[in-house]
Amino acid sequence: MWCKLGLALLVILALGTFGIAEGNIKIGLFVPLTGFAAADGHSALVGAQIAVDLINAAGGINGRMVELVYYDDAARADQASAIARKLIEQDQVVIGISGSYSTPTRAAAAIFQQAGVPMISAYAIHPSIIETGHLIFRVGMGAPVEGIAGGHLAVEKLGAHRIAILSMDNDFGVSLSEYFKQTVLGLGAEIVFEKRYSLGESEFREVLSSIRGANPDLIWATAYYAGAANIVSQARELGITATILGQEGYDSPKFIELAGEAAEGVIIVTDLNRDSERPVVQQFLAEFQARAGIPADMVGASAFDAVKVAAYALAQVGTDPEDIAAAINGIRHMDDVVTGPFYAFLGREAIRPVEVQIVQGGAFHFFHTYTDPTIIIPPGL
Amino acid sequence: MAVLQQLIFALVLGATYGLIAVGLTMVYGILKILHVAHAGIYALGAYIALSVLQHLTPNFWGALAIAMLTTGLAGVLIYRGVYYYTLRRSRIVPLIVSIGIFTAMNELFRLVAGPYQHSFPAKPGLPTLITPYFVITSKQLLILILTAAFLIALYLILNRTKVGLAWQACSQDLEMAGAMGVNVDWAVALNFFLGSALAGAAGVLMALYRNMVYPTMGHVVAYKAFVVVVLGGFGSVRGCILAGLLLGVVETFLGSLEWFEFPRDAIAFLVLILVLMFRPKGLFGRL
Known part of the structure; x- marks a missing residue:
């Protein structure tokens, strides 16, 4: 045996x-x-x-x-x-x-x-x-690169002066917004509203009402795609016409499916260029x-x-x-x-161009690419 | 203007909280068990309506009716198939069983319909009300009207029918009610049917409102509905609805403040702790 x-x-x-x-x-x-x-x-x-x-x-x-x-x-x-x-x-x-x-x-x-x-x-x-x-x-x-690129995009390319920031309250959302905020303030824009929300939130109507009251011309909202769909569709429902600027968290076809018509014109900073x-x-x-x-x-x-x-x-x-x-x-x-x-x-981080995509006709399309080393290399390297 | 508009948001949110919690409070009132799987029923309602819309009919009302019927039956199945056998045991037994059912339901949704969020392709066919003071979108209008209709119907059933009387008797003393000739089994099964159908309706309405159906959509609901039940004073239907509306108002008002960054879902628990410290029978409880 x-x-x-x-x-x-x-x-x-x-x-x-x-x-x-x-x-x-x-x-x-x-x-x-x-x-x-x-x-x-x-x-x-x-x-x-x-x-x-x-x-x-x-x-x-x-x-x-x-x-x-x-x-x-x-x-x-x-x-x-x-x-x-x-x-x-x-x-x-x-x-x-x-x-x-x-x-x-x-x-x-x-x-x-x-x-x-x-x-x-x-x-x-x-x-x-x-x-x-x-x-x-x-x-x-990394979040620094994405936030900094978003800041340059908002002020220099989209001409925003009055900016509202809505941040998802986790490592991802907060660090993105920190670098974005530093960049836009450095470029002379004004922050008219700033707030964090907790992960998993799906009701934004009340905070968006307050944002509408602050009258921004651009909203930087960090989110994963489901939250992003809620933010974008509820903002448009309330009649907010300001540009909404998102990040790679939005980068899913599910965002467009869930937000529907409201997704049109939303611009995101990401690393995937589908028109490549x-x-x-x-x-x-x-x-x-x-x-x-x-x-x-x-x-x-x-x-x-x-x-x-x-x-x-x-x-x-x-x-x-x-x-x-x-x-x-x-x-x-x-x-x-x-x-x-x-x-x-x-x-130990990949250095690559930062892609900017816009939702048009129900799909993400090319809007802009950043290859400038001062933007795409993380600060401190 | 802004205040009125926020009040509309609060009402819509509070109405859905009330609608979910009312079934839970009905179950607690009679069986004294914490029915966690109720939140699974809520998600089930959304999934059933979604598949009806995708495969059977694009008609929203048809989907709502089928979802309510199915979730009602699912509630009865959970009672008769599972809880029924645990009632004579310690109360922790049905609670743990209930958590197990809830988890299993979540994973079942994921396995059958996939992990991704689905959009909810329905148009309620109501107008959007635009006044100088506030705007009510067609979806918000639908939620308010339907919730009001359901709750009025529930009120009538509770107070004007024999079934309602039987439930009241059961909630006071289950065994005594049985001894006095109430068919307890039927009364409890009907109770589950109605409570679950309302939770299913809430799931459909939220799926429509948020345009989203996903496996874990019951998670937050699972614990928030309990807060509403406790605030409303365990087992009190009226208290439960008032507590739901109150929670909706508090969450919406605090959420609109720029400096208030406390998580929304924690507000309910903060309120819960305060209430339990100073008024342990709940805000509207008689006990």
Whole structure:
């Protein structure tokens, strides 16, 4: 009996070692597939899977197939840290990818850094994520860049003088608004109204009434797409005609579907240019629509790019963590990404043009691009 | 002008709070259980109406009627299929069961209809009222009229019918009511049917108002409705409606202030704590 068990154990062990030596390259992913963030998690998963399938269809990484190992973190920090351990110890992934929000990503980043395994955050933008350590990277656009670009856009391109600021009260919303506010004040505009609202809010009529009373010519409102749809449609319902300026949180076809007519003319600062003629963009947009059944969003695109960056580094230098980090830091002019091109990685963050899109005829379209280094490079670098 | 307009917003918000909470308070009044899955019924109403609009008929009223019927039956099913077997146990048992049902419903919505928000493609067909002092959009008008109609009907059922009398008897003493010839099983089932149908209607109205249906739409409702029930004085239908309106007014007024950055959903709990400290039977409770 014991002999048989021992034998079985030996076989399992042998198979395990065999698997590690000759098998696929494992990339780990944690995404919220249940709970309040399930929609974003689903988009991120689809985006990452498209990237993996494209890489494998093209022959894998130096002949080895890529395997995406993913778990549901429900956008919770405790689950994300448990998953990070599982990915590292049990699945032995060579690199981790966050397709989740800032809080779980911060928790997981600490574990990846500690274990000496590199990690790339797709769209979680809290500054402390990449401050965790030298193995933690981000492909999404940081809040400072987005806020500063928004400020220049509002004052210089849209000619706003009287600005109202409505901020979502979390890391994402507040840091965006901080940099936006500094920029517009520096450019001579006036803030006529400023308020935070809590995440998950869906009733904005009373605060929008107050904003109407302040008579702004532009409203900067930070939000995720569902909240954005509420803000925009309720503002138009109240007869507010001021330009509404949003950010990447609006960047989902669901925003346009939910806001309907009211979405027309809304301008957003983002990193995805759907009118781009780069083939990788058009291929991704078509593939995402086919798989997810809805048009692509920024979250899916960012997860796609995170996998692309990981695969690029793995193809260059193999699976050594320090080499991977060096390879990502050494990226220059990477064109094969959807939210790019990435000019470089500075301070472990992707540097790329800032896209400005406008909703016209029920779809996002090109409005403007910022490539000026003083705007697209995060302050302090 | 601004004040009147804000009052309209407050009324609409408060009306929906009242409509959701009234079913909960009816259940509590009779069975003394906290029916958390009620918020799942609310979301179910929105999903049923959405699928009727998408697949059966673009008619809003048809969708509302089918949603109310289905959610009413779902409420009865939850009572007869689950709560019925837990009533003789400690009150914590139905509570935990209820939370389980609610969570399962949320995940079921996600699995069946996907995690994304759906828009709600219905036009109520009412005019938008524009006066010099305030504007009432057609959706707001619909919510106000329908809520008023439902509540008047409920009032009549409670006070003018045998079923209403049976409920009042049951809420005073379930066993005694049974001993006196009230068919308790039927009375409770009807109670669940009506309360759930109202929650379903609230779900449809909110889906229309916000143009959004999504799996976790019941989350905030789940706990806010309890606050309304407690404020209204456990089991009092009239108190519950007044508490809903009051909450709507307080939230809207505070929300319109530029300096007030406290989360809206926390206001209800702040009020709850104050009330429980100084008036534990609720604002309008008789106890």
